[in-house]
């Protein structure tokens with residue numbers, strides 16, 4: 387059994403079309419534990435991202451597509467604005483100045499899933515770098531306890547992807563034949579006796595998991611004995627206003643100390 391600390395990583399996205407594909411690929415492959423399958427060209431760009439995205443569309447796996455943030459600039463005279471103005475997963479902000487022929491211009495923040503499901507991929511010709519008028523959308527990868535991830539996915543307005551305990555087989559070499567557990571933030575405040583009680587239960591759970599797998603039980607069933615503090619990886623993407631609401635709830639005296647610590651780290655990196 388491995389004991390690790392929480393890890394909070396901001397996943398920066400490039401805002402060209404390939405950057406959107408790359409972000410979707412990183413998010414999806416984090417959940418599917420296949421980051422090692424990404425192939426890079428000499429410029430460090432993914433050669434496998436587009437095929438990964440196309441595969442997700444073919445399989446109707448829509449949620450990875452949500453992590454590809456798309457920024458558009460759309461003229462008010464162009465009726466494609468309706469694809470976003472009435473869409474609850476998009477934000478449309480009016481620029482304070484019109485374009486050359488006097489039409490209003492919209493700064494649109496959306497995601498690739500919205501475009502796929504509205505047959506709007508042609509709108510990608512309006513893609514741009516985020517301007518000061520776009521609501522920014524940011525992705526984080528949290529390496530944290532399953533129990534904390536469970537509380538974060540209650541924030542329904544975000545987009546999520548999570549490591550699957552159904553498909554991860556912790557008894558194989560990819561996971562060094564062991565489970566990984568996340569140290570609670572207040573770990574050092576527990577006495578040695580208390581820490582040993584935690585260790586005892588985590589080790590017992592690990593032993594039973596490995597034995598169940600050895601006797602032919604599938605990981606999707608053997609996982610039932612794993613502890614709440616089991617390490618998971620959670621990809622979470624949200625807009626500035628969604629993060630603000632999250633901080634209000636999770637950086638408070640009522641929040642669990644681990645959730646509060648993670649939320650504070652996200653806020654700092656934002």
Ligand SMILES: Cc1cc2nc3c(=O)[nH]c(=O)nc-3n(C[C@H](O)[C@H](O)[C@H](O)COP(=O)(O)OP(=O)(O)OC[C@H]3O[C@@H](n4cnc5c(N)ncnc54)[C@H](O)[C@@H]3O)c2cc1C
Pocket residue numbers: 540541542543544631635636640641642
């Ligand atoms: C300190 C603390 C203790 C908690 N304890 C518990 C507990 O004991 N048990 C428990 O089950 N949960 C608990 N939670 C989770 C909590 O109930 C919320 O699920 C979580 O904080 C997400 O908040 P939210 O619903 O505002 O966020 P989101 O789901 O992200 O919603 C954001 C906003 O979207 C709108 N919205 C989204 N969906 C709907 C909808 N279907 N209808 C109407 N409006 C919607 C609302 O305006 C809402 O403010 C706790 C959370 C905290 C911070």
